[in-house]
Amino acid sequence: MTLTTVRIASILLGGCLAASVFSVPVFAIGDNNSTMPTCKKGEIYDQKTKKCVKQQSANVSDENRTDYAYSLAKDGRYEEALAMLDTVKDQNTAEVLNYRGYATRKLGRTDEGISYYLKSVKMDPQYAKVREYLGEAYVIKGQLDLAKDQLNTIKAICGTSCEEYQDLNAAILDPSKI
The missing domain is CATH 1.25.40.10 (Tetratricopeptide repeat domain)
Known part of the structure; x- marks a missing residue:
């Protein structure tokens, strides 16, 4: 191989690596600036398994439920968001109160x-x-x-x-x- 061929191959390989790094989907779940995927009604997105599961059978944390309620609200599903917040055991957190406020405000209240x-x-x-x-x-x-x-x-x-x-x-x- 010539030096030029090696340089071209290196540039192409570097470009492919860079493209693959930037094309991977990233979910920054848990912070207030991100939302997780939403599921059909009656399901919740489980952060551990990374899939939608039946809400009644789901063994997910309060934090997961709170984050999911926010995702529902950001998706315009305000009543569902409030219902999801109702399933959170600890109702007295800044996030639960904030997201409850957001959903009720968006409902015109x-x-x-x-x-x-x-x-x-x-x-x-x-x-x-x-x-x-x-x-x-x-x-x-x-x-x-x-x-x-x-x-x-x-x-x-x-x-x-x-x-x-x-x-x-x-x-x-x-x-x-x-």
């Missing part, structure tokens, strides 16, 4: 959503996602001063480049983005 958000904030004042959603609820109610207070708190938590800050700022600037 903004004041009820705010009440859940405020409970979540009491539990974890540094939880930027609940601050974002609380701010969005205030935008819906036309209380931009309170929304901007949440935006400033988010800025103190994670700066202006985090998703929560950018999303709430966009909602304040253009409420149709909510």
Whole structure:
């Protein structure tokens, strides 16, 4: 083989390796910025087995149920999300309260959503996602001063480049983005 042939082969191999690394699907389950796949009604996505299983027979953790409820809500399945949250044993976590607030707000029950958000904030004042959603609820109610207070708190938590800050700022600037 000539030196040129070896170089071309090396470049091609490197390109293939790079392409394979970037083409693998990644699920960052467990953080607030990601969602997991949703299943048909009556099933839940089991993070351990990486498949949909019957909800009644599922032996999944509260964290899995909470994350799945959020995925349902982000998919517009708000009633199912609330029903899934009802299956969580520990109802008194910042995430459960936040996601319950999100689903109820999206169902048009903004004041009820705010009440859940405020409970979540009491539990974890540094939880930027609940601050974002609380701010969005205030935008819906036309209380931009309170929304901007949440935006400033988010800025103190994670700066202006985090998703929560950018999303709430966009909602304040253009409420149709909510």
